[in-house]
Amino acid sequence: RSRSLPGTPISHTLKHFPINLRTSMDGKYKEIAEELFTRSLTESEMRTAPYEFPEDSPIEQLEERRQRLERQISQDIKFMNELGGVDRTDDGWMKERVLPMEREYQRVSISGEEKCGVPFTDLVDAAKCVVKALFIREKYIALSIQNFCKTTARELGELGEKPLDLRIYEEIPETPVDADAPVHPPVSETHPYENQDTKNMPADTGYSCKMVDGVMHVYTKKSPMEKSTELDLPYPDLKEYIADMNVMMALIINGPVKSFCYRRLQYLSSKFQMHILLNEMKELAAQKKVPHRDFYNIRKVDTHIHASSCMNQKHLLRFIKRAMKKYPGEIVHMEHGRGQTLMEVFESMNLTAFDLSVDTLDMHADRNTFHRFDKFNAKYNPIGESILREIFIKTDNHIEGKYFGHMIKEVMADLEESKYQNVELRLSIYGRSRDEWDKLAQWAVKHQVYSDNVRWLIQVPRLFDVYRTKKQLANFQEMMENIFMPLFEVTINPRSHPELHLFLQHVVGFDSVDDESKPEHHIFNMDSPLPADWTEEDNPPYSYYLYYTYANMAVLNHLRRRGFHTFVLRPHCGEAGPVHHLVSGFMLSENISHGLLLRKAPVLQYLYYLAQIGIAMSPLSNNSLFLSYHRNPLPEYLSRGLMVSLSTDDPLQFHFTKEPLMEEYSIATQVWKLSSCDMCELARNSVLMSGFSHKAKSYWLGPKYSKEGPESNDIRRTNVPDIRVAYRSETLLEELNLITHAVRTKELDNIDEEDTLSMAPIGAEGR
């Protein structure tokens, strides 16, 4: 029965349409529809049958029982171990508790003769190449006093006499951090920048230094510089570096070696997949059993983030607006000799505080920056105005970086409030003039820009060509001198640059930055001009920059063993451009940022795995610049066991929320369906590869974090199940054994092996 609205004869309109719409289907509708319905019935039956559960035991009850049981078991163990009663420290920390079950898991093992699926001779040839490459890296890392993977070092060591002075592999001295220490280290009571009294600084050594062929040399006397007085600070010389690089280049394109490494990487992937299928539930259970700890309250370090864009857009915008209200009359800029107030600057741009928006700011990477690093760089200018960049996000400007300092301190405050998030901010040293370091240090000290949650990395943009064209530099050696001379001076005599001495205590190392996809017009070989002779306007190639940075850092580190901490090299590497950047990175740096191109270089990827080189990846950054999100290799690297972490790179340009690092983790987890265990492993990796102190890491990860295998893990701090850590270390060990074993056997039956190693046609390289 249908009824009509008061007014219109609705019964009519309901029956017919106002216009003839008859079709041949009229009258057949019922049949067609019913047939469809029936089909959809059967389909849905089929589709969802496997997920059906009997009415009488709905899954909720099953889940409830399961979880109760799990909890009961863990409780029993807890009481077993504690003989009743839970003893707590003030911050509610629980006393040591052994959870034996949680080390046991389903292991995958391969039996049979040719375990690795390639002919034995191929295996041996490949193994030799891999070992050779690892020895090369070990040499360079050892000589520069950076950290080399302990497990790998031990395995290599067994192949012959220890290749190098082992003091640098020594156990890191045990600190009094005990197993049940709280997860929060004691906060530094005095502000490190407050005590500026130079008298308390270490004394002058009376040394002097001079750069020769692009590398610093140190002499015991102030002058004259007789050879005799030169200090013995080792570094691998140019000839040796070139030779080793050539070896590496040849190895990574050798056909058999490539296919061997490719196979091993595939094997590692499927082994991990199997591990997950067999142990995922165990890992999850282990995480649930840990009281209080979850992904939100474990330490994370953002190991790759630039200070100039570490705040998000909304933050920068708010800050600029506040500044315009607070300091309208402040002279912030010199325009041909005459001072300009903040107000005047904005008036000259026809802008008011109210007008400003994130859109006008226009600092967010968008579709148009993809594969356009140049356009992208322009986005560093608020409202496209380089002057605003100068005023607000530079340390060296008319207001001595006051605004920038304040903004960074606001970011620091947020980090400290979040407790568990830490960052290693990149600050720039350009090498244009000798006083850059002092100005930077004065900025930090003057504005007290310091936080326990923050450490600094120094990024050196590869802009020699620009400065040279502008006649700001005469040759490349001048750039190196500008960068390193102050560091040697302050190491020789801290009182010569007191602020720098204080500032350096929070600097962990060096980064080398620029668009890697820029074409390089030179090959680095013995014919290349030495730094002092590099006077042309072209930029030296990537490996040239890296070698001289490395060499000077190595010498500096040996000098700093007088009692100062040493630096590490952590360049942008393999984000784009030629693959040989990753070779330089492999040889010279403790860890790298990006490493996207490893996905196209199986030999290098396998080597980065065996050496456990840290790779700080930023998929959101890549997504805006070089590689769409779903094609990013991070999940593949992670599954294979490479030492990867998640970092934000440029929150200002790539992130939307107030928690950029969480946003980065969230997207990765959502898009790649990572498990909570994967997320926690990534977070743990980020702490391991960071430059924070041994002491801090001992609190954050556990006192034994620097050991090998599951004993290095404290799930109560990391929320990473021992199972996962055990799987990683066992897998790495097996892989290393496969290699070293092959090399050794070959050694024994001492066959002449000329020409066993076939050359790959050049064309085979790349994919």
Added chain:
Amino acid sequence: RSRSLPGTPISHTLKHFPINLRTSMDGKYKEIAEELFTRSLTESEMRTAPYEFPEDSPIEQLEERRQRLERQISQDIKFMNELGGVDRTDDGWMKERVLPMEREYQRVSISGEEKCGVPFTDLVDAAKCVVKALFIREKYIALSIQNFCKTTARELGELGEKPLDLRIYEEIPETPVDADAPVHPPVSETHPYENQDTKNMPADTGYSCKMVDGVMHVYTKKSPMEKSTELDLPYPDLKEYIADMNVMMALIINGPVKSFCYRRLQYLSSKFQMHILLNEMKELAAQKKVPHRDFYNIRKVDTHIHASSCMNQKHLLRFIKRAMKKYPGEIVHMEHGRGQTLMEVFESMNLTAFDLSVDTLDMHADRNTFHRFDKFNAKYNPIGESILREIFIKTDNHIEGKYFGHMIKEVMADLEESKYQNVELRLSIYGRSRDEWDKLAQWAVKHQVYSDNVRWLIQVPRLFDVYRTKKQLANFQEMMENIFMPLFEVTINPRSHPELHLFLQHVVGFDSVDDESKPEHHIFNMDSPLPADWTEEDNPPYSYYLYYTYANMAVLNHLRRRGFHTFVLRPHCGEAGPVHHLVSGFMLSENISHGLLLRKAPVLQYLYYLAQIGIAMSPLSNNSLFLSYHRNPLPEYLSRGLMVSLSTDDPLQFHFTKEPLMEEYSIATQVWKLSSCDMCELARNSVLMSGFSHKAKSYWLGPKYSKEGPESNDIRRTNVPDIRVAYRSETLLEELNLITHAVRTKELDNIDEEDTLSMAPIGAEGR
């Protein structure tokens, strides 16, 4: 020159390896390496050549000039229009400003006879089917006093006499909101729940009501129920609904119609792509010209979010811990007759406040919930304990939903602080007993759970089978009575349920929820038992639920025209399961949630486009349950101009940050590379399809928001360029004209068209 570490003869180890690693490559390294370097040179040249810029005009300067120019132009216009001086209201709002240029853009137009690329007869047949379908929807929407797309209604109207009483299309009465009103509506001074004096409530009408064949009927007398006294409240009867549904089913699988719609959708995609290529920069420029406004400070409504999971995990965890500290002794639960304190509940689970973590909470969807809606539902139980769900996230429990009320109010406070974010929270009415509404309303009123940023939707879980099995219901009609009787009573006499009367003022409509992929064991046709006779334990099919909910709502809405606002139907629809759910949705509901399966039903997708039916999509939710993120059709729908918005569905289960809605937008933007304009369009859509008041929308989107075309848009509020709005409305109009034109021409030359419309083989349906 290499030098040795004091101690070891380093010169040796640097030259040779500790073990024989000679290969046939020895001596050839240099050649191989150099060749590689050379090749990488040429490659990089090629790769990056197009992006090279002459040193003397780096892109930064170009960008700077461009932006300055743009800004200068907009400034000139501004001053032109304002004759100097910017007049501001207190909140810094700018007086009306015409920006003529910004309506002009590059248009794509098609010329030639057969504009749409299909044979004319096919076009006519298809057009008739499409028009017929649209008439069907128009009828049901009109009869239930829901909103039908104005443009589409007008175009259809021109095909014949207006099909229905048009009062419901009347211009929404103009409110005094003027063009320069602030973006923030005046805040409601008095708390709506404070004035509970029943005397101020509308009087009793003295009507009575009774459910007949599953639909409520209203009578002017309290009793006896003579037919004569029945009120004339129209609704489409069962026979008619079944018939129309059959028509729809036949249409959507008709071969020619399918390929026609498919082609049109393809056309819409590529047309949009062209629009973007031609106008992207213009759109961006327009956004930049708007002072102050950006994506962060435009209104967004989360149009699909469940109250029971609207807080994120960290929030729920913190709340539970706080509750355990604050109310340990409170009786929160009855365990066989005896009261249990909160403390006792947790003791019985061997848990302390300290132990709790997000992992133990275990409420986050993970890989194991994909395609496992059942497992997913179990995750609603904190720690897998249904009792905690009862205590903390239910409105009807021993503590009368106190904790849940407080938690929701905390969420509300955050929303109010964010200013621009609003939500429509789903609360459940189950239909198990008659007093559910009163209890729910009492909960809201007692705990004063209200916010200007929040409106309620009532979700009815399709659980008749469960209640029936437990003997809680005798037949389906009982369920309908439990759901609708109180609503009719309170509408007839508000004083009969005073709290409900107050609560309902913030309820916008009804949702129907459950796992759509569950198999349906019945076909809804004339042979289906009537609600009173539906006594079996099987669940009625989706369309059965939807029809009876719709019918009762329609009658109720007519009754409520006595001066109360009316309700709309906004069901979960097309998330999974059979495609005919989307047919019911198309016929009966104002807008839907999910609509994923439209991607497999071109005819329906095209119809949803032409009728501009709102689709609230939640890609993160889908990603955890039914469809991987990168395969989600949202970007395709958006490009074609479907009325889509972004919503979170279940922050508790799917999101990680404190800003779930921003997280949702962020991920969508990153993964699909949306432009700022796309984001703002999505946000505007979310407001348009939301149930917030006309007044609120006038403030948020602009006083003319309900008009058609660009005049409906106020970029100063929405940050959506007029260009985009113009493109959408022009495109929709062209599409509608194509259809109606075809139908009309055919009408005129009046040919007998039996059998022109060929039947598609059933097999052709689906893809």
